[in-house]
Amino acid sequence: MVERIAFQGELGAYSHQACVEARPEAEPLPCKTFEDVIAAVREGRADLAMLPVENSTYGRVADIHRLLPESGLRIVDEAFVRVHISLMALPGVEIEALDVVRAHLVLLPQARAFLAKYGIRGEAAADSAGAAAELAEAGQRDVGVLASDLAAEIHGLHILARHIEDHAHNTTRFLLMAPEPDLTRRGTHGMMTTFVFQVRNIPAALYKAMGGFATNGVNMTKLESYMVGGSFTATQFYADIEGHPDDPGVQRALEELDYFTDTLEVLGVYPRDPRRD
16 A cells, blocks of 8 residues: 655645655645644545645744644654755746746745846746746746756756755755654664653753753754743743753653653654765
């Protein structure tokens, strides 16, 4: 039976690219929203969910850290996808014929220098891969699209220029999520553990809770906070650490953290992506 991966966006989106790179044999299932992606897995229409969590240029993806704990799913893998932007148009159209290019609002500033060089105006679209599909259907010869090479391939567009982003480091981190956790040790570059917690309402609780990771030599690669339940006093923390919960140092650090928290929930244990280095 073919594995199915749900992702947010149209075919050819960067989330689709993440699915292809992480699980090339799987069947992609496009969804309109992140909530729809999660629902597809919970309802059995997909086996896995591919969700973006952060970008090296724009930071964390809005609302995603709130959705992860509520999803009921568990992280089983991570994937880092290099965001390469290509300019595409209908076959036979040259770059000089373009008056405007359409792309997601986030992509347009990333190709500002290239667009200025050719005097092309940017126009925001709801989705870059969707803009590619619309162009292929509409047949406009003075319009281009900024999207992935995969989008051009799927929608039959001609790539006029590749890798036109202003900065070469732009990368998005995705999490692959499943209905059940996988606590086995796997991969060849170590393990990661992700969890959320709320500290007890006592002075210096967060400072004391974090001390266990330092004293036990556990590297915390991410710690972010966000409000829960619309309250300014209820703060939840999201953390990524290197290591497996069964590692002695990690085990002691989590035990010490648990002492200072009201809630502590492990969201996933998964292989460390080699592209972290």
